[in-house]
Amino acid sequence: xxxxxxxxPRDTRAGEAPAIRVRGLVTRFGSHTVHDGxxxxxxxxxxxxxxxxxxxxxxxxxxAIVGLLKPAxxxxxxLGQSVRDxxxxxxxxxxxxxxxxFQDGALFSSLTVRQNVxxxxxxxxxLDTPLRETLAAIKVRMVGLPEVAMDKFPAxxxxxxxxxxxxxxxxxxxxEIVFLDEPTAGLDPIGAAAFDTLIRQLQAALGxxxxxxxxxLDSLHAICDRIAVLAEKRVLAVGTMAEMMEVxxxxxxxxxxxxxxxxxxxxxxxx
Amino acid sequence: MRxxxxxxxxxxxxxxxxxxxxxxxxxxGRLDIAALEGLDRPxxxxxxxxxxxxxVAGLERVxxxxxxxxxxxxxxxxxxxxxxxAAPGTAxxxxxxxxxxxxxxxxxxxxxxxxxxxxxxxxxxxxxGRKALSLVSFxxxxxxxIAMLPVRPRRLRLTAMVHxxxxxxxxxxxIVALMAFLIGVVLAFQGATQLRQFGAEVFVVDLIAISVLRxxxxxxxxxxxxxxxxxxxxxxxxxxxxxxxxxALKTLGLDPIEILVVPRVLALIVMLPVLGFIxxxxxxxxxxxxxxxxxxxxxAVFQSRLVTNTDVWHFGVGMIKAPFFALIIAIIGxxxxxxxxxxxxxxxxxxxxxxxxxxxxxxxxxxxxxxxFAVVGV
Numbered sequence: 052x053x054x055x056x057x058x059x060p061r062d063t064r065a066g067e068a069p070a071i072r073v074r075g076l077v078t079r080f081g082s083h084t085v086h087d088g089x090x091x092x093x094x095x096x097x098x099x100x101x102x103x104x105x106x107x108x109x110x111x112x113x114x115a116i117v118g119l120l121k122p123a124x125x126x127x128x129x130l131g132q133s134v135r136d137x138x139x140x141x142x143x144x145x146x147x148x149x150x151x152x153f154q155d156g157a158l159f160s161s162l163t164v165r166q167n168v169x170x171x172x173x174x175x176x177x178l179d180t181p182l183r184e185t186l187a188a189i190k191v192r193m194v195g196l197p198e199v200a201m202d203k204f205p206a207x208x209x210x211x212x213x214x215x216x217x218x219x220x221x222x223x224x225x226x227e228i229v230f231l232d233e234p235t236a237g238l239d240p241i242g243a244a245a246f247d248t249l250i251r252q253l254q255a256a257l258g259x260x261x262x263x264x265x266x267x268l269d270s271l272h273a274i275c276d277r278i279a280v281l282a283e284k285r286v287l288a289v290g291t292m293a294e295m296m297e298v299x300x301x302x303x304x305x306x307x308x309x310x311x312x313x314x315x316x317x318x319x320x321x322x
Numbered sequence: 323m324r325x326x327x328x329x330x331x332x333x334x335x336x337x338x339x340x341x342x343x344x345x346x347x348x349x350x351g352r353l354d355i356a357a358l359e360g361l362d363r364p365x366x367x368x369x370x371x372x373x374x375x376x377x378v379a380g381l382e383r384v385x386x387x388x389x390x391x392x393x394x395x396x397x398x399x400x401x402x403x404x405x406x407x408a409a410p411g412t413a414x415x416x417x418x419x420x421x422x423x424x425x426x427x428x429x430x431x432x433x434x435x436x437x438x439x440x441x442x443x444x445x446x447x448x449x450x451g452r453k454a455l456s457l458v459s460f461x462x463x464x465x466x467x468i469a470m471l472p473v474r475p476r477r478l479r480l481t482a483m484v485h486x487x488x489x490x491x492x493x494x495x496x497i498v499a500l501m502a503f504l505i506g507v508v509l510a511f512q513g514a515t516q517l518r519q520f521g522a523e524v525f526v527v528d529l530i531a532i533s534v535l536r537x538x539x540x541x542x543x544x545x546x547x548x549x550x551x552x553x554x555x556x557x558x559x560x561x562x563x564x565x566x567x568x569x570a571l572k573t574l575g576l577d578p579i580e581i582l583v584v585p586r587v588l589a590l591i592v593m594l595p596v597l598g599f600i601x602x603x604x605x606x607x608x609x610x611x612x613x614x615x616x617x618x619x620x621x622a623v624f625q626s627r628l629v630t631n632t633d634v635w636h637f638g639v640g641m642i643k644a645p646f647f648a649l650i651i652a653i654i655g656x657x658x659x660x661x662x663x664x665x666x667x668x669x670x671x672x673x674x675x676x677x678x679x680x681x682x683x684x685x686x687x688x689x690x691x692x693x694x695f696a697v698v699g700v
Contacts, residue, residue, distance in 0.1 A: 160665040176359050185424070186355070186387050192422035193386075206665035225355060225385035256415045257386065 068131030070095045070228050070260040071116060076125035078111055085111050087284040089125070095227075098254055098261040099289075100271045103281030104302065109264045110154075112281065113230050116262070117151055118142065130227060147175055150226040154233050156217030158205040164191060164216045165201045171223045187223065194219040195249060211242045215249075222253065228260040235267045247273045268315040280306070337361070338381070338388075340369050347373040347395070350380030353388035363391075370399040379407030389419040460657045461649075467577070467584050482585035490551035490586075491593030495600060497550075498543050502601035505538055506530060506608025514616045523617045527624055530609035531632040539601040540640040541688055544647040547594060548680040552655035555586055556676040559659025560669045568660065578660070587652040594648035595641055602640065635700050643691050647684050654680040 071093035078085045085108035093099050103109050114120040116127055118134050127134045132145050150171075158167050168187040172178055178186075191201055194215040205213055214234060221229050234250065235243035247270045254261055254274075265271060271278055272292055279289045280303055288298045295307050306312065337357040341348045347370055351357070370376070376395055378384070384392070393416060396403055408416060471478050513526040559582055562568050568578050606628070613619040658676035662668050 160667040172355075176355060178355075178359055182358070182363070182387075186390060188424055189386060189390055189419055189422045193418060198425065204665070204667075206663055206667070222386075225387065252418070256411065256418045258411055 068128065069093060070097075070130060071262065072126075072128040073112075073116065074126045074128075076112070076115060076127065077123045078108065078115055078120065079123045084284060086115075086122075086125075089281075089285045091279055091286050091289070093228075093260060093262060094277075095260050096258055097276040098250070098263060098274050100263045100265055100275035100278045101281060102265065102271065102278060102306065107281040108284075109281055110232055113151075113232055113262065113264055117149065117230060118146070147224055148226055149228040149230065150221030150224065151230045152214070152217045152221040152232065152234060154236065155210070156205065156213035158213060158216055158220065160205050163202045163204055164196065164208070164219075167205070167216060168219045168223050171220065175224060190219045190223055191216070193222075193253065195245065211238050211246075214238065214246065218246075218249070222257065222259075225257060226259070228262060230262045230264075232264045233266065234263065235265065235270050240269075243267060243270065244273070246270075250274055268312050272315050340366060342369060342373065343377075345372075345374035346377055347375070347399075348377040348380060349392075350382075352383045353378075353381050353391065354383050354385040355387035358387050358391055361391075367394060367398045370395040370403075373399050373403065375403060376405045377407050378405055378412065381408075381412065384408075384412045384415060386415065386419060389415045390423075392416055393420050393423065457654070457657055460660075461653050463579055464583055464587055464653060464656075467579050468588065471584075477580060478588075479581060479585045482581070483589050486586050486589035487593050489554070490547065490590055491596060494547060494550055494593075494597055498546055498597050498601050499604040501542060501546060502534070502539055502603075502605040503608035505542060506534060506605035506610075507612045509533060509538075509605075510609040510612030511616060514613065518617070524619060524623070524627065526609075526613050526617060526619065527627040528631055530606065530613070531628055532636050534605035534609065535602050535632070535636040535640050537640070537688070539605050540598040540644050540647065541684070543598050543601045544594065544644075544651065544684045545681050547590070547597065547648075548651045548655075548684060549677055551590065552651045552680045553673050553677050555652065555655030556659040556662075556673045557669065559583075559656055560662035560672060563660060563662045564664060564666070564669060583652075583656040583660075586656055587649065590648040590652040591645045594651075595644035598640060598644045602637065639691075639695055639700060643688065646687055646691075650683045650687060651680045654683065 069092045071091065073089060073091040076086050076089040076091075089112070091112075101109050101112065111120065115122045116129065116134065122135070129145060130148060132141065134142070134145070137145070158164070159170065162170065165184070165187050168190050169183050172183050172186065188201065192198075196212060196215050196219070200208060200212055200216070205216065208216065218229075218231070218234065221231070231250070235246050238246060250261060250263070250270075251274045253259065263270070263275065275292070277289060277291055278295050280287045280295070280298070280300075282300070282302050287300060288295065288303060290298075292307075295303065298304070298307075336351040337360060338349055338351045338353040341350070376392065376399065378392060381388070389412070392405055396405055405413075405416060509530050510526055513529040514523060517523050517525055517529070559568070562582070568582070571578050571581060610619075610621055610624045613624055614621060655676050658672040658679070662672055
């Protein structure tokens with residue numbers, strides 16, 4: 052599994068800051084503390100899967116890292132730059148280097164699929180229209196959407212197609228990091244597997260770092276280089292699938308040794 | 323080549339440079355979307371013409387856009403020209419992009435603009451016709467559901483109806499009363515200025531009474547209610563439709579019309595006449611006040627002239643129209659709500675359609691009533 056990530060060009064740059072570095076993160080909603088002193092490092096060029104029970108703050112962590120949510124305390128660095136203590140201009144430039152795909156794609160409903168993918172290019176760069184259209188069309192085809200979907204509106208697409216289109220938009224500017232929030236939730240097993248393959252392929256081709264929030268044991272097993280388990284308001288364990296199997300914590304044991312986990316492992320062949 | 327503007331965000335590599343080494347085109351630097359932004363593409367592409375090989379070993383960063391450009395260079399150079407020296411990741415990316423290039427475009431028959439317009443007009447008319455038809459059929463369904471109520475009175479959702487009476491009726495009293503009061507004031511003031519020229523000040527009472535009771539009171543109330551409650555009906559039902567709550571009702575064997583539409587329609591049919599009555603009273607008070615201040619017509623004179631000179635039918639005509647206006651507003655509001663699709667866009671669009679259409683239909687209905695009452699001579 053690790054070999055595929057090692058091939059990507061970005062991983063070879065030694066001594067670079069990690070893609071994401073979270074230190075002592077505390078987030079609160081009123082009196083309810085979601086994270087309490089959370090630490091997490093994401094290496095460049097890896098696919099990290101973030102798992103955890105409902106309400107452990109997986110999506111909250113994602114939103115804190117991309118700056119949609121202001122943490123109470125703690126430092127967050129992305130690509131060596133602080134997300135919190137930075138000027139607006141720096142933050143804008145930094146934002147261009149990542150892409151986010153929300154749970155249901157969060158496509159702009161008034162734009163077609165192609166226009167959705169063009170939107171980031173239009174806002175961030177001064178490309179001429181034919182070039183923009185060509186590049187957007189390549190991205191739409193890259194995520195495996197059929198030609199007819201190009202000029203359809205999000206409401207006319209199925210859930211799986213919306214997710215693909217959301218993914219296409221998140222990689223529109225060839226970002227260095229993509230954040231994917233439950234990309235395979237609600238997809239049929241075949242669609243989910245195809246999406247896993249797609250993420251793997253694009254990760255290899257574009258040298259992406261992927262921050263994947265998921266519950267899908269199959270995709271954890273199939274594409275993640277490392278897995279981070281969120282529990283007890285912090286990252287309880289980080290490591291490969293094999294290392295996760297060894298962790299001695301009731302929730303982690305339940306999660307990775309439960310019947311569904313075993314089925315996923317059997318299907319993938321134990322590593 | 324122009325300098326790119328977005329320099330600090332990218333790695334410190336220079337934007338792409340082209341060097342022709344004999345038959346070989348060598349590229350170096352950074353070839354990403356930002357570099358492409360500042361590139362004179364036609365000129366760069368021309369450089370590939372006639373070259374025998376493209377060497378990309380000097381490139382530092384290649385993204386999808388860069389890979390596309392390399393493929394474009396290669397296509398321009400002609401058959402059999404290879405891209406050499408690509409890093410494994412870049413080579414893979416170039417292949418990925420090549421696989422995903424546009425399929426050879428099938429020549430699209432471009433219709434003339436006039437024909438396009440005609441077609442669009444035809445489609446629009448067809449859609450409008452269908453909508454009118456389905457609106458009428460929806461009206462039929464609702465009326466049928468209401469007609470069945472005396473047979474099976476337990477089907478009426480009384481709690482929901484009372485709730486909507488409060489929301490659409492009671493809560494609208496202050497705004498409706500204020501609006502009508504101000505209309506009375508304005509009518510009295512404008513009427514006074516004109517009537518004083520003839521010394522016919524006292525006729526201001528007739529002016530106010532007839533216009534408020536017969537037309538303005540109920541019409542303006544209906545418009546306010548359409549804006550307040552018609553839109554609320556569309557938004558509430560539309561949001562439920564979007565979240566599949568309406569479908570959930572159907573699968574539970576419940577009729578959305580019975581549960582969502584009938585209580586709203588009945589609530590509005592009950593409340594709009596009440597609101598209209600409040601508007602009438604409030605308008606007359608406003609008119610009387612202004613007549614007193616501006617013309618010195620005392621409230622007692624206003625009252626006696628109102629009672630003796632104004633046919634009670636003026637009031638009746640206004641009140642008769644109220645339930646019909648209510649039906650129009652509620653039916654259109656609920657119908658548009660149920661037409662909301664899966665997207666957020668349609669919710670906003672249909673809410674505004676609902677308000678515009680119901681106000682328009684209320685005015686059309688008012689015009690029809692005018693003709694009707696003129697014919698029967700009331």
